[in-house]
Amino acid sequence: MNQYDVAIIGSGPGGYVAAIRCAQLGMKTAIIEKYATLGGTCLNVGCIPSKALLDSSHHYEDAVKHFEEHGIDIPGEIKVNLEQMIARKQGVVDQTTKGIEFLMDKNKIDVYHGIGSFKDATHINIAKENGEETIEAKNTIIATGSKPSSLPFIKIDKERVITSTEALKLKEIPKHLIVIGGGVIGLELGQVYKRLGADVTVVEFMDRIIPGMDGALSKELTKVMKKQKVKFNLSHKVKSVERKGDEVIVKADDKKGEEVTIKGDYCLVSVGRKPYTDGLKAEAAGVKLDDRGRVEVNEHLQTNVSNIYAIGDVVKGAMLAHKAEEEGTMVAELLAGQKPHIDYNLIPGVVYTWPEVAAVGKTEEQLKEEGVEYKSGQFPMRALGRSRASMDLDGFVKILADKNTDEVLGIHMIGARCADLIAEGVTAMEFRASAEDISRMSHAHPTFAEAVKEAALAATDDRALHV
Template sequence: MVVGDIATGTEVVVIGAGPGGYVAAIRAAQLGLDTTLIEKDAYGGTCLNYGCIPSKALVTASDVAHAAREAEEMGIHADPAVDMKGMVSWKDGVVDQLTSGVEKLCKANGVNLVEGTAEFADENKVRVAHGGDGQGSESIEFEHAIVSTGSRPVQIPNFEFDGEYVLSSRDALALDTLPESLVVVGAGYIGMELGTVFAKLGTDVTVVEMLDSALPGYEDDVARIVRDRAEELGIEFHFGEAAKDWERSGDGITVRTEDGDGTVSEFGAEKVLVAVGRTPVTDTVNLEAAGVETDERGFVPTDDRARTNVEHVYAIGDVAGEPMLAHKAMKEGQVAAEVIAGEPSALDYQSVPAAVFTDPEIGTVGMTEAEADEAGFEPVVGQMPMRASGRALTMNESDGFVRIVADGPSGFVLGAQVVAPEASELIAELTLAVEMGATLEDVAATIHVHPTLSEAVMEAAENAEGQAIHTLNR
């Protein structure tokens, strides 16, 4: 028997329980709004279940194995065996702990949780189809809606994901046996992170990229350090080549690429990972029924209060456009909830940091020197090489640098680029500096613990002022 359609109502409906959605729902409930959160898959969304958290778990595990294997210089001799099934089981345990925690937090804050697939029926109603035979559906009328449906991996022609030979990032993170060889299509942050993980675990990795460099969008000297390190790990790069097609070959596959001159190359491997970017999931919620507009790429344009062209419908996270980052989604979720509650909240994207969990890591925030110059500032730059950092040397991780960009006349910090061990942590101090309008003097005058990696931030600020002690001043 099929259960009939049930009608309910709520003040705020949130579609999608990823980082943006669950944060928006919790914040709205904290502000006294009757809030309903709808999720069709798993609480925490792609980030917690299939992206950020599982990938960083494997990054850490592969680092442990690689560090033990490469520690002879420190007088440590080891050859660790990698139990991929055990590693994935540990990773899944971390994911389960966090996703169950999200569900508990939502319930503890009074959020109504609904499982199912939602789509707009009109501008004030969504219909939710519940999974399973006989589960029926329900209609939920709302005063305000927040769309947080996230993104999915981009598929390219002739490389449809099958989970066996052609892998998405989600597939790659679920492998319980280590492939002997892997072709990675795409040298962006996802391809570089996962390529590094598998290389450290012992897989022969080949990266093909249609552009002429790895990590496009990052400055050359930043990307070059990461690429050089990847090559030391045995990763082979082929730039200027687009993935053309593939076929079964013996126990594995052959991937064919084509360069700008039409020359075709072949690469044999056990599997191929396609990591060429992500696209917003805005085609499943019937936005047209609510009158919500999307752009030519499928993103939902929003203002600085996360509002769409329909004033009471909001969009946050990956569906709202670049940068497609979980922490950006969380902030947008908070702002959307606060705006709905009548709070004077708005978004300011000048200090959104980004990180890439390669080896070494990359962390950036704000403007580069070129961007500052183009914006009309008179930039001054300070830099501290990690080879001059005592702590980096004691970690045997001395590749990279901390760079700080500031406005010369005022001293205000405009941005920073870090390529170093723990860059994802080091960038936090520099993000705060940009956010609060700190000056070079503020950063340089702050006493940092010795010996730490964070001293490099202080030294970079001092270098920009021409008074660094532990590196030559420019």
Template sequence: MAEQAQFDLVIIGSGPGGYVAAVRATQLGLKTAVVEKASRLGGVCLNVGCIPSKALLDASEYYHLARERFAEYGIKTGKVSLDLKAMLSRKDKVVADLTENVRKLLEGNGIEVVHGTASVPAAGTVEVDTGKKKTTTLSTQNILLATGSEPIEVKGLEFDGRHIVSSTEALDFDAVPGHLGIVGGGYIGLELGSVWNRLGSTVTVVEMLPKIATTLDGQVGRTLDRILKKQGLAFKLNTRVVEARVVRNKVKALLESGGSTETMTFDRLLVSVGRRPLVRGLGIEELGIETDPGTGQILVDETYRTSVDGIYAIGDLIPGPMLAHKASAEGTAAVECMAGRAGEVNYDTIPAVVYTWPEVASVGLTEEQMREREIPYCVGSFPFSGAGRARCMGETDGFVKLIAHGKTDRILGVHIIGPRAADMIAECVLALEFGASSEDISRTIHGHPTFAEALQEAAMNVRKCSIYTS
């Protein structure tokens, strides 16, 4: 049985890219529908990614503070215990509330939501399997693919959903693992490792490369490594997990490093080596949509149009960092282009955040990239140990690092490791967007006492540095 409907735009996927694009499209006068295969809206980010992980990070940080730090502030609590079920229930409520908000947002903007599995048999047509042998056909002028990504599964480390798991299952363990192994030292692994370490797990991170969080500025990455080790995380670098198998409810993993091997036993093994575009079943190969042969990402032009007219793609499906806020910006830009407006995204000013504690946030070029590009530069830095607000909170680990062009003083990169870094980076993104100089930041009055004063101090120090060239 088939039903037909006509739209200006059909968006496949209701994550941060899809739902933001839908609202902007209706503002521009486009009759819009959103197709979502899951029962709840919000995509990976709201349901099994950004939001639930941050809810657990905050909850586990409170638990850690209550157990380890309250006494130094003069707070006596008695014995502190963990109610994991309650913690997970709160996380689920946060997710449910936000996904419901997305539903209301789309409904309030007159956007039709169709639940089911979508495929694109041809440009201008979206078929939705809504279950019970019922298919809905949506006719449309434009199609926006915004289906996001999924965890990469590694041969020999296949997910079983209980012992060898992806990030999705690692958000819902029914008990704190005695020993949690993590394959991959990227953002996701470090964040989830932090959660379970605070709640009582022994955590071992196995990374093939010689350092963790490889995209970070080198100085920041080394500092993060040191701080996480101090918190109790263990790292095995230059090490590969060859295979893993479940034996008597434990995971036995074979590790290889420098030609030698060893076996480690874990209660759970989180495989977090990256994500890949989720395009299964869409029919992009049959349509002839061009993709990158190495990554599988869909190639688009400056308007986010694929190689097939009338079909666009954004977010994790296309090249660039797999970040929710990148997808949202691209969703807005893509529909503006469809509507004949000048939509674009400045990829040089997309912030990245690692929600460990302390947090790490960055925007722009790293010091290593400055050297590779042979750009003359100056660096100014300031430790949080010198900031009054950080002292008051007892959060003095980390620093702010600001990189400016050696001749023009224009800010080209900012890297922060410390408390509230995720919020502080917004000022830095704005500075890059407006082409600000370090002097602009240094002469901007910052409230006292605040964490942001450390940024102002770092900017002041830029002007004292010598000019480095490669």
């Protein structure tokens, strides 16, 4: 029987990063993955493939709508080759997952393909296609991730009523895609198919899209996506989804309680994700799950069984790949006797629509609820020379700072390249910068990042220079 210092169940961003860090710190490490490829949801059917399709569809939209204005004439009709677009996406996925295999090999991590389940607190059974193997691990990290949620009355047939997994490999562009859920995944994939020519209707139970983010971001993204001809049915409670041949009929009650019927040829069910522990046999090791199916952990991500830890989507907190990575690193370093920490308030959130949406820290709603005295500074992207040059005029940067100390409490942005820009906000807040600190930093001109400096100036003394 092979023996290890640490075994990791699940090879998503949390699991594989934990494995690498454990190996770097001198531990004999094994990783167990039930699928043929490493990388988990994120690399195979999540972050990476969705970004590939978002980029491809963005190029197509630019070619159709903006190239002429840029002085680029393309003879003949511009057409979508969906098969090639999906093939390119798969190529990106294959390249990325092979990169993880290389990293496992480079760091001398043993990889087991099969379903990992606890025999007891120190032994893990691995069910493979050709039988079962058992390994012994001094410590185990559960990194089994999450899977798409649904609603109890919806039958996902994976053909017309689909999840994000199927939406990444459709054989045709929908005529009318109904998206149930106005969160990150639904909006991103909705925008992909809208750009390619589908009608898109978003049905959301809450009174706004991206409900967990600052209200100003939600309002601006709604405005921009409406301009892009996406339809929104907000404050709508879906009560039935029925397929009749190639047609999907969604019935929902609006806020007045009146029934609304929406018909389309595809329905993407995007109502969040739930922790995945099927087949783990956590009870065999004595590991407790909470009432939502998550693995219970303390502030060190340790379960009630002292040598077993859990990270990522399978524990409480935001279901984000980069959060899982930080947790994987933290557990590895704790096992090595170090004293790492994570500030969960400074884990950024991003929506990869165009314009991109990104945020870190407290929202305005949270500060009001907590009774914190704050000031706000905002700067529009359209006031930037860089935005005019690239024709990316939508959006703004908003900085929230403590009214008395000027410490930055939250940064919220929507616009071009905000997914990258938010790192400046995370850095500033990690070092407890004031709005004035940011305003006094030199930002290259012309860049989108100048909006951050200007928003900081607006928050400091209401003295933004370019509005």
